[in-house]
Amino acid sequence: MFFHKMTSRDIRDNLATESYLMTHYEKEEPLFLMYIQKPCIIIGKHQNMFAEVNLKAARQDKLTLTRRLSGGGAVYDDLGNISFSFVVDKNKATFGDYSSMVEPIVSVLKEMGVQDISVNGRNDILINGKKVSGNAMYTKKNKMFSHGTLLYDVDLDKLPAYLNVSEEKLASKHIKSVASRVTNIKPYLSKTYQSLSTLEFQDELLKRLYKVNDLADIAPKEIVLDKKDHQEITQLVKDIYGNDDWVFGHHQPFTNKKRAYIPSVGLLEARFQLKNGRIHFIDFLGDFFNQENLSDLRHHLEDVPYQRIALKKSLEEIEVSHYFTNLTNDQLIDFLIGDHSDD
Template sequence: MQYVIMPSRDIRRNLATEQYLLNQRIFDEPLVLFYIQTPCVIVGRNQNVRAEVDLSYALRHEITITRRLSGGGAVYDDLGNLSFSFVVNAEHETFGDFKLFTQPIIDALHEMGATGAEISGRNDLLIDGKKFSGNAMYTKNKKMYSHGTLMLDVDLDEVNRVLTVSEKKLASKGTKSVRSRVTNLKPYLKKKFQEISTEAFRDRLLLHLFNAKTMEEIKSQEYQLTQKDEQAIDQLVADIYGNDAWIFGEEPKYTIKREEKFKGGLIEANISVEKGRISAVTIYGDYFSKKETKEIENLLIGCQYEQKAIKQVLAEITVEDYFNNVSKAEFIQLLVD
């Protein structure tokens, strides 16, 4: 295994680096990436930014907004958060198997004193029933990354201010606010780690992953980006992660909004209907998907807005490829009763 410590504190550049390495690297061994960023919100691939983020607050407080390639929900990061990513050859990995990548992190946290840390649900890490890490996956061309956050010492007040989470999603978690669901790791660590910086926390995790005692021992395992790599990453930032067209997308005017929380995640469908047929549809949510949701959206355009017609349109489609752990019947019921 090799590792990358990203020097940038800009989430847009860090996500671009992750994507670049996924696309360009020929894998003879996995990569683990660690990155830290100034205040930002990262929305999932399939989410409606305006429904997840208080944009006026973010603008006033210079909180960067971007969108990632993977599914899942919106997260707030600041310098008290450590992000990690395992970039691997996907031929022998199972999409959605988060435990494979998060268990080594859990083991390291136990070693540092957070013995109550555990994997919960499909993609969360919890301690005392509260979330300190959310994880997501993305796969392309037989390669995959699984990335997540680790809230070491994040400003929890900011989490609650900038994220405007769906009431239905909160209700499904049995709680009333974002703040009540999340926690920082630092209070659970051993006394000697109570003043640890995010950078030192990162290094402790690296040493655990590589079974080493000093950073010098693993220096030869550090992956170095070239100037050519950096230029390509700059272009990805300009084209994608810093581009409003990617971040906000095209949101059609809609007359019907349908939303439901499934085992596989929250799905929101915004549907325009003209003369009984679907004229526009945009689907958001924190679900995970192997294929692009846009493919299903395009199939539904022009379809009669009733169950029988939608069933016919989707007859040959494997819905779980687009909405992991959501059945075709559940998806159709979401669109129209």
Template sequence: MKYVVMKSRDIRENLATEQFLMNNKDFNEPLVLFYIEGPCIIVGRNQNTLEEINHDYVKEHSIVVTRRLSGGGAVYQDLGNLCFSFVVNSDDKNFGDFKSFTQPIVDVLKEMGAKTAEVSGRNDLLVDGKKFSGNAMYTKNGKTFSHGTLSYDVDLDVLTQALHVNEDKIKSKGIKSIRSRVTNLKPYLLPEYQNLTTEEFRDILIPKLFEKNSIDEIKDNEYIVTDDDQKEIDKILEKYYNNWDWVYGKSPKFTVKQRKHFDMGTIDIRLNIENGMIDDVKIYGDFFGSGDVSEITTALKNTKFETKDIQNVLDNFNLDNYFKGIPKEEIIKLMTP
């Protein structure tokens, strides 16, 4: 088995690296990848991105959002999380057989003190009945990867806020995440493993997977990403993981409903979004204005459902003529993610 330790702390580059190594390298043996990244949310291939995230919180805290190739639900990660990914020939494993990939990880964690760690349900790893790992799988061109998270010391307060969204606000047919009780591994490990950095935790876990005592004993098994590899990885990064159309535009058709009462009247906004673009807009309410709001709804059609794009359209109107006495910034907030 070969392994790769990714140096980047950007989830988008790491997912691009995973995709490149899966599709463009033939190691003739299993490959396991390890990566750590800054605060980010990764939504599943078939999910509505905006339905999974607390957009205001994510924007305020500069949390990276991207979409992965594999299915499953949205996950939050930060520098307290270690990701792993096994890449094998499709013939070697049955698609959906998460246990065959994750059991070696569970065995190592038990050795490190997490005695109640177990594979549970379809694709989760639990300790004392609480989830510390979610896993997803993807297959293409004779290769399969199964990747998962290991919450060692994740900020769970941020996780719960970043992934919280008002279900009354957005309705779609996207695959919704199932919220579970989550925990970190750190308090369940032996004392000598409870005060590590995530990197130190990784460097202890990797050799144990190889049934060795230290990372130095398995250096011959490490694959180092080359400069030529990196050029191709950068192309994948821009095509997919750093591309608005991939992250947001691939969301299933959905409806946004926002309503707010002001001293000068109530505004009720309904937007139909398809491929990340505003397909239709309706504005209802008991507000006053000399202008016809249909002029605004017509102008908004085919606009990207992004704050800056919607604001650029609305900047062409004197909104006080349409919504008398209601602050412009409040109207923009109602119409944007």
């Protein structure tokens, strides 16, 4: 396994570096990435920035705002968080299998004294039932990355000020607030490690992943970027992660909305227009995960009569779970139709 530690503290640079390496890394061995950033908020690919984030508070405190390529929910990071990702051959991993992907991280945390640690059914690492890591996946051509957070020493009091968590999601977790659902890793480590800075904790994780006592021992495994690499990464920031059109998104007007939290799938919202009883335009928002581009599904549903039988027929050749992980075709139709019945 090769690795790369990012030196930038700007989430836009770090996400661009991750994306760049996913495209340009050609070795057969997996690639492990680690990065730390200044206070920022990252929303999932399918989320609405205006709904998920308290923009007034975020702008007042000068947080960096961006959107990632993967699905999932909104995340607050600061210098007490370590982000990580594994870039692998997508044919050697299963999309949505977070337990296998984060197992090396979980094993290292156990070695460092953390007890009662587990991976939940969807995409979180939990300690004593509280979230310390959220993860998401993304595929492109023959590569897949799984990236996530590690809440080491984050200012958790900031979460309620910046993130607007849906009532449906809170109800599904049987909790009153997002702050009551998360915790930091630091207090659960053996006392030997509780005095480590975030950078020292990052290095300790890396040494234990490679089973060495000194990072110098794995220097040949480090990916070093050159001037050309950095120029292309800077362009990615300009085109995507720092581009307001991408970050804030463009949402067409809609006349109908369906919204629900579906266990094992996540929060799903459909916004659509009907014209002469047919779906004229449809868009999907939420913190779900997907393997295939949603634009293909949107185009497929356009001009289909808004009726159960018509929708079922139109989706016969479509595997809905590729667009919404763990969602079946019938579940999507039930979600879209709701209590509507014209058949």
